[in-house]
Amino acid sequence: MRIDEALRSARDALTASPTPRLDAELLLGRVLGRDRSYFYTWPEKQLDGDQQRLFELLVKRRAAGEPVAHLTGEREFYGRRFVVTAATLIPRPDTETLVEAALETLPDTPLRAVDLGTGTGAVGLSLALERPAWRVTLTDASAAALAVARDNAEALGATVSLLRGDWLEALAGPFDLIISNPPYVDPDDHHLEQGDVRHEPRSALAAHDRGLADLRVITAQARERLVEGGWLMLEHGHDQGSLVRRLLADHGFQDVTTRGDLGGNDRVTLGHV
Numbered sequence: 215m216r217i218d219e220a221l222r223s224a225r226d227a228l229t230a231s232p233t234p235r236l237d238a239e240l241l242l243g244r245v246l247g248r249d250r251s252y253f254y255t256w257p258e259k260q261l262d263g264d265q266q267r268l269f270e271l272l273v274k275r276r277a278a279g280e281p282v283a284h285l286t287g288e289r290e291f292y293g294r295r296f297v298v299t300a301a302t303l304i305p306r307p308d309t310e311t312l313v314e315a316a317l318e319t320l321p322d323t324p325l326r327a328v329d330l331g332t333g334t335g336a337v338g339l340s341l342a343l344e345r346p347a348w349r350v351t352l353t354d355a356s357a358a359a360l361a362v363a364r365d366n367a368e369a370l371g372a373t374v375s376l377l378r379g380d381w382l383e384a385l386a387g388p389f390d391l392i393i394s395n396p397p398y399v400d401p402d403d404h405h406l407e408q409g410d411v412r413h414e415p416r417s418a419l420a421a422h423d424r425g426l427a428d429l430r431v432i433t434a435q436a437r438e439r440l441v442e443g444g445w446l447m448l449e450h451g452h453d454q455g456s457l458v459r460r461l462l463a464d465h466g467f468q469d470v471t472t473r474g475d476l477g478g479n480d481r482v483t484l485g486h487v
């Protein structure tokens with residue numbers, strides 16, 4: 215079967231996905247070890263029997279609902295590839311807003327930053343690689359997630375510290391930046407039962423108190439761990455902006471603002487002490 219024929223038949227099989235064409239290209243990229251531009255240059259190249267069988271198997275699993283990132287074992291974030299497993303959240307493009315907020319707000323000089331609930335390491339490793347002068351710590355409560363972050367740090371050549379722990383409990387600081395994309399989905403939200411999200415760890419997604427429990431704990435712990443002028447930056451749900459702004463203000467944070475994500479929804483709230 216030719217590359218263009220394989221992609222066409224996969225797209226037809228993946229109509230239940232919101233992104234059938236992209237999914238087909240990413241899966242074929244995994245089978246052939248090529249990036250997507252190769253398919254446009256060589257549409258007439260033939261898949262051999264093994265390649266065709268593996269591609270058809272991956273398409274079948276995708277059609278049954280498995281996330282593409284679990285089938286390819288990776289996801290791109292802030293221009294780099296991160297290994298993803300079933301133990302980690304699949305990094306989202308909207309979380310790049312968090313990275314951009316930090317890069318735009320803090321200076322490119324030596325400072326101490328911590329990424330709480332690092333998962334694959336997407337946020338903290340992006341910061342460490344964009345700002346080699348920063349000393350970045352990555353933490354997570356999940357040993358399995360932290361192992362993935364460690365592998366990603368090695369593969370990407372980032373120098374960071376990794377620590378397992380419950381938010382800021384085991385960290386004395388002080389930090390110039392505390393950054394986190396914590397679980398913030400209401401456990402009763404029906405979206406948790408739909409699409410790719412069903413395959414991600416519930417502990418990475420849902421938080422009690424209508425999704426606010428972890429945001430509250432981190433905000434309460436952060437104030438004492440920041441240097442004077444240090445920043446707290448939190449990702450949250452599109453409908454949590456005003457609650458998180460009030461939370462930060464109640465804990466004495468100043469210049470509290472919210473940034474929008476790629477779709478223009480409230481996504482990241484930040485303030486300094």
Ligand SMILES: C[S@@+](CC[C@H](N)C(=O)[O-])C[C@H]1O[C@@H](n2cnc3c(N)ncnc32)[C@H](O)[C@@H]1O
Pocket residue numbers: 302303304305306309330331332333334335336337353354355356359379380381395396397398417418419
């Ligand atoms: C929404 S995921 C974010 C993952 C990654 N930072 C990203 O943006 O792709 C939340 C992460 O917080 C971790 N987590 C949950 N509860 C925690 C706790 N009490 N202390 C530290 N990390 C926790 C989860 O294991 C998960 O990796």
